[in-house]
Amino acid sequence: MVRKQFRSQQKGNPMTLELHKLTGQVEQMGQALANQDEDIEGKKAIALQILEAYADEAYLPHILERVQDAVDRDAGYRGARPFDEPIMKAFPPQPLPPSATIVAVDGSQILPDTHGAAVYYLLNIGTIILQHGSGEPPQIISQPYLFYETEYVYTGDRGMISATTIAARRTVAEMQALTEHGWRQRGEARPLLTLIDGPLLLFPMSVEIPDRDQLRGIYFSAMTRLLEIQAGLAGYVDRPSSRFVASMLHLLDTPPEEVSRRSLATNGRLEGITDIKVYDGLLQPAERTALFIQMSPQNKEFRRNGGETHEIVFFYMNVTAPDESPHLARVEIPMWVAQDRDLVATLQALIYHQCQQLMTRYPYVLTRADELAVVRSEETRQLNVMIQVAMTRYGLATEESAKQAGKNAARSSKTRFKVGGDK
Amino acid sequence: MTAAWEEPIGYVLRASTTGFSVGTRVNQMGKPAFGSIVKAQPRGDEREWVYGLLYDMHIDDDPMVRQLVLADAVSEETIRDQHHHRIVPVEMNILAIGFRGYDEQIRHALPPRPPLSLDPVFLCNPDEIREIAASFDYFRIVLTTSQVSSEQLLAANLIMAAGTLPENEQYDFLVRAGREAARLLTNDMARLDSLLRLIYPA
Numbered sequence: 001m002v003r004k005q006f007r008s009q010q011k012g013n014p015m016t017l018e019l020h021k022l023t024g025q026v027e028q029m030g031q032a033l034a035n036q037d038e039d040i041e042g043k044k045a046i047a048l049q050i051l052e053a054y055a056d057e058a059y060l061p062h063i064l065e066r067v068q069d070a071v072d073r074d075a076g077y078r079g080a081r082p083f084d085e086p087i088m089k090a091f092p093p094q095p096l097p098p099s100a101t102i103v104a105v106d107g108s109q110i111l112p113d114t115h116g117a118a119v120y121y122l123l124n125i126g127t128i129i130l131q132h133g134s135g136e137p138p139q140i141i142s143q144p145y146l147f148y149e150t151e152y153v154y155t156g157d158r159g160m161i162s163a164t165t166i167a168a169r170r171t172v173a174e175m176q177a178l179t180e181h182g183w184r185q186r187g188e189a190r191p192l193l194t195l196i197d198g199p200l201l202l203f204p205m206s207v208e209i210p211d212r213d214q215l216r217g218i219y220f221s222a223m224t225r226l227l228e229i230q231a232g233l234a235g236y237v238d239r240p241s242s243r244f245v246a247s248m249l250h251l252l253d254t255p256p257e258e259v260s261r262r263s264l265a266t267n268g269r270l271e272g273i274t275d276i277k278v279y280d281g282l283l284q285p286a287e288r289t290a291l292f293i294q295m296s297p298q299n300k301e302f303r304r305n306g307g308e309t310h311e312i313v314f315f316y317m318n319v320t321a322p323d324e325s326p327h328l329a330r331v332e333i334p335m336w337v338a339q340d341r342d343l344v345a346t347l348q349a350l351i352y353h354q355c356q357q358l359m360t361r362y363p364y365v366l367t368r369a370d371e372l373a374v375v376r377s378e379e380t381r382q383l384n385v386m387i388q389v390a391m392t393r394y395g396l397a398t399e400e401s402a403k404q405a406g407k408n409a410a411r412s413s414k415t416r417f418k419v420g421g422d423k
Numbered sequence: 424m425t426a427a428w429e430e431p432i433g434y435v436l437r438a439s440t441t442g443f444s445v446g447t448r449v450n451q452m453g454k455p456a457f458g459s460i461v462k463a464q465p466r467g468d469e470r471e472w473v474y475g476l477l478y479d480m481h482i483d484d485d486p487m488v489r490q491l492v493l494a495d496a497v498s499e500e501t502i503r504d505q506h507h508h509r510i511v512p513v514e515m516n517i518l519a520i521g522f523r524g525y526d527e528q529i530r531h532a533l534p535p536r537p538p539l540s541l542d543p544v545f546l547c548n549p550d551e552i553r554e555i556a557a558s559f560d561y562f563r564i565v566l567t568t569s570q571v572s573s574e575q576l577l578a579a580n581l582i583m584a585a586g587t588l589p590e591n592e593q594y595d596f597l598v599r600a601g602r603e604a605a606r607l608l609t610n611d612m613a614r615l616d617s618l619l620r621l622i623y624p625a
Contacts, residue, residue, distance in 0.1 A: 130500050132498070133500075135503065136500065137503035137507040138503075138504050138508070140508050353498070356494060356495065356496040357491065357494055357498065357501050359490045359493045359494050367487065368504065371487075371509075
């Protein structure tokens with residue numbers, strides 16, 4: 001067996017990472033992570049004490065007052081604000097509807113390569129439309145978009161656009177695809193769940209994104225089109241590391257007179273604990289937490305530009321099967337969905353059902369949308385060949401940079417002489 | 424409604440003069456069976472039609488299928504999605520037993536060249552099956568192959584071929600086929616016994 005492994009390593013490229021030099025560092029890393037874990041358990045106990053202290057519905061006005069006070073003091077509060085439900089209560093889903101329409105979207109990209117024969121980038125959007133309860137195969141769509149014009153691949157000062165810009169354009173393209181296909185399904189079985197992989201809240205559109213205002217506008221108008229057909233829009237975040245509820249508990253743990261930017265810069269004695277750690281063990285399979293609103297500038301902008309209906313609300317839900325360890329995901333929904341609690345509970349049932357299709361406990365439709373969207377390295381290579389052929393046809397030089405050619409030569413597979421040739 | 428032999432059951436994945444592999448979708452698996460006579464038909468060029476016996480069908484897994492198998496509550500839509508859209512790799516292996524040459528005659532011998540990748544593969548229609556089974560010259564190729572339980576394969580094929588004949592001719596056909604097999608397997612009574620038991624009318 002050892003000899004076989006040795007041979008297979010020899011056949012491929014030589015390994016450059018000297019693993020034996022990492023043994024000590026890996027050991028230290030394991031030790032440090034174990035210590036962190038012990039520390040987190042202690043913090044979880046504190047978080048649960050605070051959660052229990054404010055669990056009663058009667059405390060809701062007080063919590064809202066404390067959050068408003070932090071906002072008024074301009075203390076940089078970025079935590080959660082309860083919507084209208086007790087913060088420790090668990091909410092079961094509705095029974096699974098006999099029929100529903102689910103549209104799920106995911107995207108991927110090929111980033112520009114300055115050393116390639118041509119500078120371009122590609123977005124590929126995968127969509128799956130599943131008629132839940134029909135017994136019919138779903139409809140699947142994979143739509144690539146190639147961008148090569150100067151205004152798309154360069155910034156105003158002729159610099160190459162950043163990966164952040166492409167990620168923002170991809171997010172907006174995903175929302176557009178969700179809207180386009182969701183709109184076409186408006187006459188099909190209800191409820192209509194339109195699901196996206198990741199948060200609904202756009203990440204901060206920094207100045208490095210040249211078309212940020214335009215992208216925001218497209219995103220909000222796509223959401224508005226989904227509102228027009230009363231779609232159950234949701235963003236699904238697996239393994240979230242968010243600390244919005246932990247920040248809220250820290251705020252409640254801080255005396256009102258001490259609330260300031262400095263005291264809220266960290267989560268104090270709860271620093272490091274995530275929301276899913278707080279709720280881990282409090283939710284039965286398929287149950288969700290209370291609804292919360294994230295107090296961030298991005299969400300404020302959603303409310304300002306899209307209106308009250310576009311403000312983003314979130315909850316955590318346990319998507320694990322009975323008798324399995326809890327697996328919590330964060331689900332983001334717009335306010336128009338949050339205001340219809342029956343719709344929330346039905347979406348919860350549909351998302352849970354999707355998560356039961358695979359042992360990974362990740363929604364099947366999102367797994368398939370990802371599979372439809374992903375661009376493999378071999379496909380990138382083939383696309384590059386197609387582009388080179390097209391360029392040659394129009395008399396253009398198609399050489400890679402010397403750097404890329406050198407890398408290709410160094411990284412390519414080795415061949416071994418064999419008597420009689422390769423069989 | 425089209426007959427089973429009018430639509431391709433798959434396309435050639437790889438081939439040699441001794442046989443070929445056919446890739447197909449799960450929803451096309453209903454027609455071909457172990458022992459079926461199939462033909463790889465060249466796309467409009469002058470190559471021969473290659474005939475063969477289907478001796479193996481297998482379905483490979485992938486990580487997602489493994490996940491689905493372990494999950495408890497897989498919905499019908501999910502299964503249909505896997506069957507209709509995902510590239511669930513279904514592969515059929517064919518043992519070459521003959522070819523139709525330029526003179527339109529079928530020869531029970533290995534073809535002069537293999538079919539090409541992506542050539543469509545069809546089930547043979549009853550006329551072609553009768554034409555091929557009119558001579559038992561392909562028995563030797565089947566019985567000497569080491570890739571498969573050859574008597575199982577030949578028996579499955581003979582029962583199918585008999586089914587294309589009028590009922591009053593089927594028994595005689597199987598008796599003649601059994602005699603030819605006995606001639607070829609004179610030194611291997613165990614295999615002959617197994618074959619004869621398999622084709623003996625119920």
